[in-house]
Amino acid sequence: MAGHSYRFGIEEEYFLADAETRGTPRRSVKPFHVEAAERLPEIGRELLQCQVEVCTPPSTEFGPAHDVLHRQRRQLGEIGREHGLMVFAAGTHPVADWARQLPTKGDRYRGILRDVGLAGRRSLICGMHVHVEVENPEHRVGLMNRLLPFQPLLFALSASSPFWQGKPTGLAAYRLSAFGELPRTGLPDLIATEEDYARYVRIMVNAGSIQDASFLWYSLRPSIKFPTLELRIADSCTRLDDALTIAALFRCLVRCVERRPDLNAGLTGVSRALAQENLWRAQRSGIEAELIDEASEQAFAFADMLDTVLSLIADDAEALGCRDTVEGAHRILRDGTSADRQIATFESARGVETSNRQALDAVVDWLAETTQGA
Numbered sequence: 079m080a081g082h083s084y085r086f087g088i089e090e091e092y093f094l095a096d097a098e099t100r101g102t103p104r105r106s107v108k109p110f111h112v113e114a115a116e117r118l119p120e121i122g123r124e125l126l127q128c129q130v131e132v133c134t135p136p137s138t139e140f141g142p143a144h145d146v147l148h149r150q151r152r153q154l155g156e157i158g159r160e161h162g163l164m165v166f167a168a169g170t171h172p173v174a175d176w177a178r179q180l181p182t183k184g185d186r187y188r189g190i191l192r193d194v195g196l197a198g199r200r201s202l203i204c205g206m207h208v209h210v211e212v213e214n215p216e217h218r219v220g221l222m223n224r225l226l227p228f229q230p231l232l233f234a235l236s237a238s239s240p241f242w243q244g245k246p247t248g249l250a251a252y253r254l255s256a257f258g259e260l261p262r263t264g265l266p267d268l269i270a271t272e273e274d275y276a277r278y279v280r281i282m283v284n285a286g287s288i289q290d291a292s293f294l295w296y297s298l299r300p301s302i303k304f305p306t307l308e309l310r311i312a313d314s315c316t317r318l319d320d321a322l323t324i325a326a327l328f329r330c331l332v333r334c335v336e337r338r339p340d341l342n343a344g345l346t347g348v349s350r351a352l353a354q355e356n357l358w359r360a361q362r363s364g365i366e367a368e369l370i371d372e373a374s375e376q377a378f379a380f381a382d383m384l385d386t387v388l389s390l391i392a393d394d395a396e397a398l399g400c401r402d403t404v405e406g407a408h409r410i411l412r413d414g415t416s417a418d419r420q421i422a423t424f425e426s427a428r429g430v431e432t433s434n435r436q437a438l439d440a441v442v443d444w445l446a447e448t449t450q451g452a
Contacts, residue, residue: 082213084398086329087306088143088321089133091204091314092154092449093171095164100442101173103128103163110161118153128174129204130154130165136211140322140403147318155450166445167321168416169239169253169313170203172438203253204314206236208325210332215305217336219275222298222307223268224335224342227349229297229311230356230369231383235324235407236312237364238416244438246424250364250417253313254357257295262288265357266296268350275300307332316416316448323406330391330404337394348372364415381411419444 094110096103107127114121114130121132132150134143151165158165212218239253240246249255257263269275282288291302297311309328315321335341342349352370359367368377384407388395395401414422420441427440 082333083138083211084213084329084333085136085138085211086143086325087134087136087209087304088147088325089131089207089209090147090150090167090321091129091131091206092151092165092167093174093204094128094130094158095166095171095174095442095446097159097162097164100164100439102175105162107161107163110157110163113161114154114157117157118150120150121154128171128202136209138398140326140400143325144318144322147321151318151450155446164442164446166442166449167206167238167314167316168204168420168445169237169251170242170256172241172420172441172445173244173435174202175243203239203256205253205257205310206312206314206321206324208309208312208328209301209304209306210309210329211304211306212332213336215300216272218300218307219269219272221332221335222266222300223345225298225307225331226265226268226345226353227342227356227372228331228387229265229309230353230360230367231380231387232309232324232328233297233311233313233357234360234364234367234380235327235410235415236315236320237360237418238313238316238420240417240421241424241438241441244435246421249362250366250415251313251361254311254361260295262293263295264297265350265354266294266298268345268347313416316419316445318449319406320410320416322403323410326395326398326400326403327387327391327407329400330394330398331387333394333398334391364417365411384408384411416445416448419448 094103094107095101121130134146137143154165212221233251237251239251240249242252269278279291283290288294299308299310301308312324315324349372352372356369359369365380367380369380369383370377388404388407395404423441423444424437428434428437
């Protein structure tokens with residue numbers, strides 16, 4: 079284990095918005111996608127045309143990953159301005175109407191929409207995914223189980239979806255509610271062994287429910303392309319430093335559970351139910367949430383739970399050379415999440431002579447500026 083590098087890669091999804099209305103692009107976004115694909119070969123498409131995805135190459139250091147994502151964000155912003163578009167990272171689009179979105183062309187996307195119907199059209203959401211290469215890929219299902227209790231904390235740090243369809247939701251992170259309309263989402267079930275997981279996938283494929291394991295859209299899963307665990311629970315992070323911090327935390331947690339087979343061993347249905355409750359608390363309150371600790375049967379302030387996790391992975395952060403990046407979690411606590419800043423911007427802009435829509439436009443402006451400002 080001492081020599082394993084735990085390489086990682088980050089995928090980010092962004093929204094496109096009309097630069098004048100801040101809402102759904104009023105004209106075709108095909109020219110944007112064509113130019114973006116020419117200038118950024120690593121770019122990808124998502125389910126809806128108003129979305130775009132980027133990724134980093136496998137890396138062992140967060141400095142190069144920062145530089146890649148920073149360049150991609152800036153270039154997409156420049157291309158967007160040339161086409162009358164804004165580009166921003168958030169879990170939900172504050173003002174866009176899902177009913178006006180056009181799906182991306184392609185057999186995979188047509189198949190998904192045919193399978194899930196209206197729920198797919200309503201999936202106007204963006205997330206961040208983090209791949210971490212494990213030392214023993216054959217043990218990924220067990221690692222997935224034992225990482226389950228940490229997912230609500232990582233999710234809370236990423237919260238960036240307090241608005242939906244032009245309205246405040248009262249939640250720090252609404253994205254999971256919209257995503258939850260799709261099948262095979264949310265926390266993975268506790269599946270005991272790799273053999274059981276393979277059997278589950280085989281049955282689902284044979285029954286015609288999925289084409290392959292990539293159609294299991296859980297918040298954490300073994301990748302079918304790479305020897306990695308893929309974290310999928312995070313909202314798309316408006317601030318690049320937040321994305322890197324969450325990726326570093328996940329990377330350290332993967333190393334920690336792999337070197338400590340005793341950690342979170344023997345989780346039960348109660349463990350998963352408590353993780354689900356913590357996920358709801360994080361969705362509702364973000365970093366203001368109190369999270370339940372199963373061992374003590376008590377709830378603790380988010381800051382206390384974070385300190386416990388940071389102490390747990392201190393040796394891993396040191397070994398992987400990302401201690402400073404991990405410590406960025408304290409900055410998120412101090413400055414607030416993207417959701418906190420969006421809500422503050424909305425409240426500040428809203429006044430006697432300002433409509434809710436104008437205040438939400440100010441939120442979109444903040445999102446676009448902050449996305450490209452790191």
